[in-house]
Amino acid sequence: MKRRIIVVGGGSGGTIVANRLAGHLSSEIRSQAVEVTVVNETSYQLYKPLTLYMAFGKNEESEAERPVRELLNEDLPFIQDRGVGLDLDSKELELASGSSLSYDYLVLATGSKLALGRVPGLKESSHHFYGPKGSIKLREELAEFEEGHLVVSVVGVPHMCPVAPMEFSFIADSWFRERGLRDDVKITYTFPGEEMIGKKNIVEWATPLLEERDINLESGFEVTEVDPDGEVLKSSGGEEMEFDLLVSIPPHRGDDLVTGADLGEGEWIETDKHTLEAKRAEDVYAIGDATDLSTSMAGSVAHYQSGVVAERLASQVRGEVPTARYDGKTICFIDGVDGDKATFLEFNYGEEPDIPPESKLIHWAKHSYNKAYWLTAKGLL
Amino acid sequence: MEELQEAIAQNPEAVAGFIERLDLTNQLLDVVSLGTRAMDDEMVVNLVGMVGRLGELLEPASHENTIAGLDKLLNAVAEASDPDNPPDKVGLMGLMKAVNDPDVQKALGFVIKLAKTLGKKLD
Incomplete structure (x- = not known):
């Protein structure tokens, strides 16, 4: 009897796990003993790290998108549709088109989405760099912004790429400096917690660098409302901050499919941190932003988790005991210091990263990887 | 230590140049370190496999007649695929x-x- 694996999501995690499965189970797939199907709402994949650079005119939308079909191994069926319902008992995925697919194993790589509507006034008054449309609009604003108060505000936590607001602040600083406008542009970076990020070593590395570049840090600023007419940010502590250009890191939400299926307390899938199995369902795995794990919402996390899930699934399909475990491996670049320097961090669960000094070579490595990323999506690198 | 101090006193510019190169060496080592930390076993095996397969392909592809023939063929494909002048x-x-x-x-x-x-x- 044919074993069916369905991967919901055609982002980094979804395509990597599917392509890795195609490698592990190539003979089973060719003999039609196994079928691995990918379901994704759109026909293309967006490589999200590039949208930060799009805001500064360094990358174009066309560089950040590729058809999912082109990224997937040719032996894997691809269905462009949206998963709208899950029956975890009868193991069926219901699609928006009205049809349904039965599965033996399910991988949920449904990611996270922006939820600007959760904070009154945020949608009307802020820009963001978390998608091509938002980044291109922001690029137009930045190109015309010559003086005033630029506020980079972390409104929602957790959010995709925890270091992105820091990177945006660094790049904005050098962008205005290069144009001779830095004295006329005040930059403030606000975040809701006491620290800008959960890792002590990153805070210790970034704080002096941001301060040296006259980027004001405003901790404990939990945005509850934005006044679009008065251009004022309001916090839960009753503080107000005026801005001329607001770049927000909006709240994020999980996919409706996850919420509807009651796979977690909130909108994130309750997931075993090592096996990546969904805790509330049989034969369901979760990877990437969709999980409730304390790891970063970063592409590298989805990447390393995909390898683990593919190995575990291959073992299960063959009737072997799955042994692969995810240890929390995360790799992040922090790019944009003085516009052309970067560093990187690597850590596992519970570890503090070592951070090498920022350098041009690491910046080049980051941009080289951005170019080579599609090899990763194809499961080749 | 004394020898080092003497060398610095005698030729400070050369020592400064050496330290500058050490900085670059350290940056290069950071990139190497990034590579080793980012890669996992499967990535290394895949990468080496891909390079190996490319190597096998490159051997006949590097023959001068092949290059000349493919060059003409690829240029013809580009010209025939011009969206402003479709066939x-x-x-x-x-x-x-x-x-x-x-x-x-x-x-x-x-x-x-x-x-x-x-x-x-x-x-």
Whole structure:
């Protein structure tokens, strides 16, 4: 009897796990003993790290998108549709088109989405760099912004790429400096917690660098409302901050499919941190932003988790005991210091990263990887 | 230590130059460290496999006749795929007419020779 694996999501995690499965189970797939199907709402994949650079005119939308079909191994069926319902008992995925697919194993790589509507006034008054449309609009604003108060505000936590607001602040600083406008542009970076990020070593590395570049840090600023007419940010502590250009890191939400299926307390899938199995369902795995794990919402996390899930699934399909475990491996670049320097961090669960000094070579490595990323999506690198 | 101090005193510029190069060396080592930390076993095996397969392909592909032939072929593909000048639809009559074109005759000769050679190699 044919074993069916369905991967919901055609982002980094979804395509990597599917392509890795195609490698592990190539003979089973060719003999039609196994079928691995990918379901994704759109026909293309967006490589999200590039949208930060799009805001500064360094990358174009066309560089950040590729058809999912082109990224997937040719032996894997691809269905462009949206998963709208899950029956975890009868193991069926219901699609928006009205049809349904039965599965033996399910991988949920449904990611996270922006939820600007959760904070009154945020949608009307802020820009963001978390998608091509938002980044291109922001690029137009930045190109015309010559003086005033630029506020980079972390409104929602957790959010995709925890270091992105820091990177945006660094790049904005050098962008205005290069144009001779830095004295006329005040930059403030606000975040809701006491620290800008959960890792002590990153805070210790970034704080002096941001301060040296006259980027004001405003901790404990939990945005509850934005006044679009008065251009004022309001916090839960009753503080107000005026801005001329607001770049927000909006709240994020999980996919409706996850919420509807009651796979977690909130909108994130309750997931075993090592096996990546969904805790509330049989034969369901979760990877990437969709999980409730304390790891970063970063592409590298989805990447390393995909390898683990593919190995575990291959073992299960063959009737072997799955042994692969995810240890929390995360790799992040922090790019944009003085516009052309970067560093990187690597850590596992519970570890503090070592951070090498920022350098041009690491910046080049980051941009080289951005170019080579599609090899990763194809499961080749 | 004394020897080092003496060397610095005698030639401070050379020592400063050396330290500058050490900085660059350290940056290079950071990139190497990034590579080793980012890669996992499967990525290394995949990468080496891909490079290996590319190497096998590159051996015949680097022959000068292959390069010359592929260069012409790729340029022709680019020109024929120009979206501003798309190819006409051709029926049987059009095909008969095209066969009289000396350029098409040359290309057909190449395709037939290619087919003959490939046929021998497929044995």
